Amino acid sequence: MTLPDVSSLLDVLVSKTRAHFSTMPEALQNVQLVGLHTGGVWVAEAIARELELPRPVGTLDIGFWRDDFYHQGLAPNRRSTSLPFGIEGAHILLVDDVIMSGRTIRAAMNELFDFGRPERITLVSLIALPGRELPIQPDVVGLDLSLPAGQRIKLTGPDPLMLTLKET
Amino acid sequence: MQICPPALPGDVQLDEQGRLRHFLDIQGLPRALLTDILDTADSFRGIGDAQVKKVPLLRGRTVVNLFFENSTRTRATFELAAKRLSADVLNLDIGTSSSSKGETLRDTLFNLEAMQADAFVVRHSDSGAAHFIASQVTPHVAIINAGDGRHAHPTQAMLDMLTIRRHKGEFSNLKVAIVGDILHSRVARSQVHALKTLGAGEVRLVAPLTLLPSQVDAMGCRVFTNLRQGLKDVDVVIMLRLQKERMDGALLPSEGEFYRYYGLTRETLAYARPDAVVMHPGPMNRGVEIESAVADGPQSLIMDQVTNGIAVRMAVLSMAVSGQTQKGAA
Numbered sequence: 001m002t003l004p005d006v007s008s009l010l011d012v013l014v015s016k017t018r019a020h021f022s023t024m025p026e027a028l029q030n031v032q033l034v035g036l037h038t039g040g041v042w043v044a045e046a047i048a049r050e051l052e053l054p055r056p057v058g059t060l061d062i063g064f065w066r067d068d069f070y071h072q073g074l075a076p077n078r079r080s081t082s083l084p085f086g087i088e089g090a091h092i093l094l095v096d097d098v099i100m101s102g103r104t105i106r107a108a109m110n111e112l113f114d115f116g117r118p119e120r121i122t123l124v125s126l127i128a129l130p131g132r133e134l135p136i137q138p139d140v141v142g143l144d145l146s147l148p149a150g151q152r153i154k155l156t157g158p159d160p161l162m163l164t165l166k167e168t
Numbered sequence: 169m170q171i172c173p174p175a176l177p178g179d180v181q182l183d184e185q186g187r188l189r190h191f192l193d194i195q196g197l198p199r200a201l202l203t204d205i206l207d208t209a210d211s212f213r214g215i216g217d218a219q220v221k222k223v224p225l226l227r228g229r230t231v232v233n234l235f236f237e238n239s240t241r242t243r244a245t246f247e248l249a250a251k252r253l254s255a256d257v258l259n260l261d262i263g264t265s266s267s268s269k270g271e272t273l274r275d276t277l278f279n280l281e282a283m284q285a286d287a288f289v290v291r292h293s294d295s296g297a298a299h300f301i302a303s304q305v306t307p308h309v310a311i312i313n314a315g316d317g318r319h320a321h322p323t324q325a326m327l328d329m330l331t332i333r334r335h336k337g338e339f340s341n342l343k344v345a346i347v348g349d350i351l352h353s354r355v356a357r358s359q360v361h362a363l364k365t366l367g368a369g370e371v372r373l374v375a376p377l378t379l380l381p382s383q384v385d386a387m388g389c390r391v392f393t394n395l396r397q398g399l400k401d402v403d404v405v406i407m408l409r410l411q412k413e414r415m416d417g418a419l420l421p422s423e424g425e426f427y428r429y430y431g432l433t434r435e436t437l438a439y440a441r442p443d444a445v446v447m448h449p450g451p452m453n454r455g456v457e458i459e460s461a462v463a464d465g466p467q468s469l470i471m472d473q474v475t476n477g478i479a480v481r482m483a484v485l486s487m488a489v490s491g492q493t494q495k496g497a498a
Contacts, residue, residue, distance in 0.1 A: 061211070064223035073187060073490045074225075078211040114220035 003153070004143060006126075006161040010043070013126055013142035014050040017093075020122070020140050031093040031122070034058035036108055037079040039097030039155035043126050046161075047095060057095075058083040065107035081111065088116030097155040099125040102136035127153060127163075180302055187491040190311040191484045192298045193320040194361035202326070202365055208483035209330050209476070215252060225486045226255035229286040233259045234276075234301075235314070236292040241450050241474065242314050242324070246289045249481035258285070273297075274304055281306055287489050288312070295319035295354075310488035312481075318354050324449050325358035327480040329366060331473050332404055335445055339366045345398050345440075346389075347374040348408035348430060348457050351381050351419070355449045356408055360387050374398030376430065378419040395430050399439040407432050407448045407458050423456045433459040437467065445469050 021028035028051065035044030035057050044057040061079040066072075094108060105123060112118060125138040127145050147153060147165070156162050181190045181197065188201065215221055231250040235243055243259065250257045262276065280288070287310040290298045295317030302311040315321040329339075336342055344363055350356045350373050363371045371389045373380065384391055392398030399405060410426060420426050432446065446458075446468045454460045463470060 063211070064215075064225055069225055069486075069490055070493045073494055074208060074486065078207065080211065080214055081217075082214075083217075110224070114218045114222070116219055 001148070001165070003163040003165065006155070006163055009126060009142045009163075010046045010050075010161075013043070013124065013140065014047055016140050016142065017047060017124055018051065027091060029053075030091060032058060032085050032087075032090045033093045033095060034060055034083065034108075034112070036094070036096045036104060037061045039126075039157070040095045042155065042157045042161055043097055043124075044093075044095040045158075047093070047124070053093075056082075056084055058085065058092075060108050060111055062104060062107040062111055065111045067103055067107065083115055086116060087112055087118050089119050090116075092118045092121045093124060094121050095124045097125070098127045098129060098153055099123075099136075099138055099141075100129040100131045100152075102132050102134035105136050106134050126155065129153070180299070183491060183494075187494065188484070188487045189491045190298075190302045190313075191322055191488050192302060192311065192313045194322045194325055194358045194365065195320070197365065199365050199367070202329070202362060205326055205480065205483050205487065206330050206333055208487065209326070209479040210334075212252075212479040212482040213476070222252050222254050224254045226250065226253040226286075226489055229255045229489060230284065231255045231257050231287045231289060231485065232280055232283075232285045233257065233289045233314075234262060234280070234291070235260065236262045236290075236297070237315070239291055239314070241477070242291065245474065245477040246312075246314060246323075246481050246485075249478050249485055250287075250289075252478065253482055253486055255286075255485070258283075273301070277301060277304055281309065285309060286492070287485060289314050289485075291315045293317055308492045310485075310492050312484055312488060315354055318352055318357075320358045321354040321449075322358050322362075323477070323481055323484055324355050325362040326484070327473055327477040328355075328359055328406065328447060328449070329362050330476045330480055331447060331469050332445075334472075334476070335469060336403055339363065339368045342368050342404060343370040343372065343402040344368055344404040344406065345372040345374050345392075345402040346406045346408065347395065347398065347432065349379045349410050350375045350384070350408065351379045352411040353408045356406075357387075359406060360389060364388060372398050372402065374430070376420070376426075395432075395436055396439050399436060402440045403444055405432060405437065405440055405444055405446050407446065407452075409449065409451060410453055410456050423453075427456055431455075431457055431459060432462050434461055434465070437462055447473055449473070 033044045033048050035041035041059050048055050048057050059082045061081050063075050063078045123138040124140040126142040128141040150168055151165050152168050154164050183189050247257050289312045290301055291314040297316045298313035346356050373389045374392045448470050
């Protein structure tokens, strides 16, 4: 199957994000961007650049909050969580590259709450796949996509950003 | 009770996939695993920035601190590590309870297992105690060695490696001197194994002949009996505590004489590289192995070691407990 070009997909995501905040433009100027390692951080950086939002963006590694620890152990290649702003009372724009089961976002929200009580979390995902296992839905999606059985999609980068298919 | 030195196969610490199940000794562990422990510990250090200084990895699990020998720092940092992983922690000072009433170690263990513990952190004055316990417990209980006799103190060695790596980077470029009571030191043994496995450029042992083990050559280090020569151009100086409680012979004329020849002072530290760092596993005997001005000076990383101890113990506890529960674990 042909995969979409990431830069045009990012354009779509940025304009959908702007549209999502069309009734509350001042809220968009006050959001704090948080990307999920690794792909979500690249997408968050692109959104910050296009919408001229403050940087550096926050980054989250949800490795210690995963729910499959007793099956998989700790994932290798952990990155650092860095939130260079207060979470308490903030409107967080939480960004990931791909959402499927929703378990990563569950873990991310649990981790965020350990840093404070955000006023609101808006969830943005470049790609949404079917297969949700938790009642978590993104507010803004670049592209809804279905994959053939046994395949998954991954964002690679950062230069250039590309989508690649992998066998599970 | 007297416990024989370890007789278990070296791979008792790992499962078939090479994952950590027990953490008893650095010897026999591959470099990749030691690096993974350091990487994991590094990422646990960031948790101190959050409002809630905990992660949920061991939520609902029970860690038992089983201390047959006195300890303040090691026990406190193991307790804090387990609590930051959200485990429930039980501290047992066995020296003053069951064993003094005649209960055997095996009976104590079986009672604790019946309380459904998931990990035992064991300190014992006999070499091989942690291996013995690992051979006796039911599967699915992780054993962490918090120091056994003169044999090993692997989490102390790993927190020292983390401290060195954070300040000095790559091990292959480093000259490291371990100074003092090598003979009685389980810390020194574990440090040598860790430094060798991680590929340190040069490891030196500096001590009077009476405080060197008889088979010191087998440790594969450069041995010095002169402190100034031993410290020349080193990047890292690790001082050891003079273990007076373990000395059962006339090994030293006096503490004063030991300090005169082997104490780390501003004057002797000047033989090391100007950017050398100074470490000590604690508790320190100020004025016996180290001068206060050095222990509290700008090159000292002694307080960093304590902070890194929590992160390393979180890494080892989480890896061993998860290693006991993953698919394929024995």
